[in-house]
Amino acid sequence: MDLKTGTILAALTLLAPGCKIQYKTEKINYNPSRANVREGKRLTMLVCGSCHYNFETKDFTGKKLEDSPKFLGKIYAANITQHPGQGAGQYTPGELVYLLRTGISRSGRLMPYMHRPNMAEEDLDAIIAYLKSDDHAVRPSDRNPGKTKYSPIGRLGLSFTKPGKYQDARIQKPGSDPILLGKYLVDNLACFHCHSKNFTSLDVQEPERSKGFMGGGNKLRNAAGKKIQTPNLTPHATGIANWTEGEFRRAVTAGISKDNSVISYPMPLFPELTEAETSAIFAYLKTIPPIETK
Numbered sequence: 049m050d051l052k053t054g055t056i057l058a059a060l061t062l063l064a065p066g067c068k069i070q071y072k073t074e075k076i077n078y079n080p081s082r083a084n085v086r087e088g089k090r091l092t093m094l095v096c097g098s099c100h101y102n103f104e105t106k107d108f109t110g111k112k113l114e115d116s117p118k119f120l121g122k123i124y125a126a127n128i129t130q131h132p133g134q135g136a137g138q139y140t141p142g143e144l145v146y147l148l149r150t151g152i153s154r155s156g157r158l159m160p161y162m163h164r165p166n167m168a169e170e171d172l173d174a175i176i177a178y179l180k181s182d183d184h185a186v187r188p189s190d191r192n193p194g195k196t197k198y199s200p201i202g203r204l205g206l207s208f209t210k211p212g213k214y215q216d217a218r219i220q221k222p223g224s225d226p227i228l229l230g231k232y233l234v235d236n237l238a239c240f241h242c243h244s245k246n247f248t249s250l251d252v253q254e255p256e257r258s259k260g261f262m263g264g265g266n267k268l269r270n271a272a273g274k275k276i277q278t279p280n281l282t283p284h285a286t287g288i289a290n291w292t293e294g295e296f297r298r299a300v301t302a303g304i305s306k307d308n309s310v311i312s313y314p315m316p317l318f319p320e321l322t323e324a325e326t327s328a329i330f331a332y333l334k335t336i337p338p339i340e341t342k
């Protein structure tokens with residue numbers, strides 16, 4: 049390590065503990081419409097499940113996120129069952145909406161993974177209805193998945209990430225146009241978070257403006273702790289230009305790639321997606337600018 053890097057690192061370590069940024073929260077009154085709880089469960093599995101669903105306990109009690117780079121610290125997705133002492137138990141519908149629209153928790157902490165500024169009201173309402181339902185997977189459980197502890201570098205990274213501004217927008221779900229539906233799903237299922245250049249150059253408000261949108265190359269860790277790069281999903285020969293819709297559907301819902309190899313963690317499986325939804329995602333991906341990966 050040369051002197052310059054040493055000085056910078058030392059400065060970061062000294063400064064960062066002071067960087068525990070507290071954001072202002074707004075109290076909003078939100079009355080969810082009477083939503084379909086079954087659709088809510090499907091959406092909660094699809095949108096929140098990859099982080100919050102625990103396959104051992106078969107409920108939404110959270111877990112450690114192993115794919116995050118170690119230098120950021122230890123990150124645990126919270127227990128989002130209705131337990132009053134845990135993550136989601138105390139949230140009102142207004143606070144949940146605020147968290148998903150801005151990425152700011154009810155205690156003013158930034159949680160960028162949850163930021164979904166473009167989610168339709170209909171889907172928000174269904175997720176809230178499910179989280180407040182009597183389904184076994186959200187019944188109060190006091191299981192504590194562990195407490196997120198960012199390293200100084202992780203905290204510094206967070207201090208550069210901007211939360212969203214709350215807008216009282218009634219966002220409509222796209223109708224049956226497959227391209228618009230595909231775009232909506234790539235946004236709200238966060239495919240572009242992992243399948244673009246990296247996490248720090250994402251544009252959550254306008255996903256297509258993210259660096260290397262869907263071109264892959266984001267460096268994550270697999271279950272064995274090995275570094276892997278996410279694949280390119282743009283319509284280029286080094287992406288999915290030669291894939292069929294059926295191959296794409298099998299990859300996303302069953303985790304088997306075009307060459308029959310098993311697609312591994314941290315790629316989440318999305319078995320709850322309907323055929324219309326996977327073909328919409330596929331149709332949309334065919335319309336985005338192709339990117340070549342080496």
Ligand code: HEC
Nearest residue numbers: 095096099123124125126128135136153154159161162196
């Ligand atoms: C990419 C992973 C990821 C996804 C997807 C995700 N979360 Fe989270 N969530 C986390 C992590 C990590 C934390 C804990 C953050 C911390 O402690 O700083 C968390 C915390 C929470 C909390 C607790 C906040 C608090 O005040 O302690 C709630 C509530 C929550 N998530 C709800 C949701 C809902 C609802 C969805 C789906 C619409 C969702 N999350 C999707 C990773 C995720």
Ligand code: HEC
Nearest residue numbers: 237238239242278279299300305310311312313314315316
């Ligand atoms: C948490 C990060 C993450 C998210 C979110 C994610 N993926 Fe992936 N995806 C990966 C990784 C990592 C791989 C490669 C895994 C491997 O090499 O085994 C992958 C592989 C794939 C593949 C196989 C590509 C190939 O060349 O074999 C497809 C198709 C795919 N993802 C589609 C999607 C779609 C569609 C979404 C959203 C609905 C999505 N992914 C969301 C991380 C993610």
